[in-house]
Amino acid sequence: DVKVTQSSRYLVKRTGEKVFLECVQDMDHENMFWYRQDPGLGLRLIYFSYDVKMKEKGDIPEGYSVSREKKERFSLILESASTNQTSMYLCASRQGTGITYEQYFGPGTRLTVT
Amino acid sequence: GNSVTQMEGPVTLSEEAFLTINCTYTATGYPSLFWYVQYPGEGLQLLLKATKADDKGSNKGFEATYRKETTSFHLEKGSVQVSDSAVYFCAREMKTSYDKVIFGPGTSLSVIP
Numbered sequence: 001d002v003k004v005t006q007s008s009r010y011l012v013k014r015t016g017e018k019v020f021l022e023c024v025q026d027m028d029h030e031n032m033f034w035y036r037q038d039p040g041l042g043l044r045l046i047y048f049s050y051d052v053k054m055k056e057k058g059d060i061p062e063g064y065s066v067s068r069e070k071k072e073r074f075s076l077i078l079e080s081a082s083t084n085q086t087s088m089y090l091c092a093s094r095q096g097t098g099i100t101y102e103q104y105f106g107p108g109t110r111l112t113v114t
Numbered sequence: 115g116n117s118v119t120q121m122e123g124p125v126t127l128s129e130e131a132f133l134t135i136n137c138t139y140t141a142t143g144y145p146s147l148f149w150y151v152q153y154p155g156e157g158l159q160l161l162l163k164a165t166k167a168d169d170k171g172s173n174k175g176f177e178a179t180y181r182k183e184t185t186s187f188h189l190e191k192g193s194v195q196v197s198d199s200a201v202y203f204c205a206r207e208m209k210t211s212y213d214k215v216i217f218g219p220g221t222s223l224s225v226i227p
Contacts, residue, residue: 004157031212040122042217043158044205050212058214090157099146099165099207103215105157 004106010111019078023091031094032074036087080114117220120204126224135189139205146207147187153200
């Protein structure tokens with residue numbers, strides 16, 4: 001079974017803090033994704049990585065950066081957290097590029113910025 | 115545009131009731147379509163998919179038919195169970211350099227005994 005794990009289920013941070021959200025997958029998948037999930041908006045793609053050290057901006061990259069130094073790990077970084085970044089963050093991985101490959105999701109990190 | 119619209123709910127049904135969750139999409143061409151399910155406290159998982167017009171995806175008693183005439187992909191189940199309580203997301207493929215998936219807003223379903 002594919003397993004995607006995220007470092008925290010719940011996180012509370014203060015405005016202006018630097019925040020790291022970690023995601024690890026154990027199936028040697030090439031592609032990894034970070035989404036945020038907000039009520040009424042569904043999932044919106046923040047960043048995508050198609051290989052180690054390779055990344056592409058998604059639909060809402062502003063205020064976020066990412067790091068992929070190893071194939072199994074994809075980190076989302078909030079350089080200076082703001083209250084409008086309070087949300088549920090979901091990580092996903094996929095074997096390769098192509099719609100025939102299913103995305104596998106982690107359980108999510110609920111981040112609150114106060 | 116490229117979007118997915120679905121009824122937002124919440125939807126509350128009694129056990130063994132018939133379920134329909136409507137989903138429509140806008141697109142040029144015929145993208146692959148998906149339904150994902152998110153059980154409480156878990157990430158999303160793929161429920162079913164259809165890759166071309168008139169295809170029917172099915173899994174765990176759920177079905178959805180790709181209707182290009184109405185640009186719809188409605189999710190149905192004949193008899194829901196309490197364990198089906200979850201949030202359901204309709205989604206479509208969007209061809210980009212990395213084959214993106216566009217998700218609808220999600221529909222929350224509660225099934226009561």
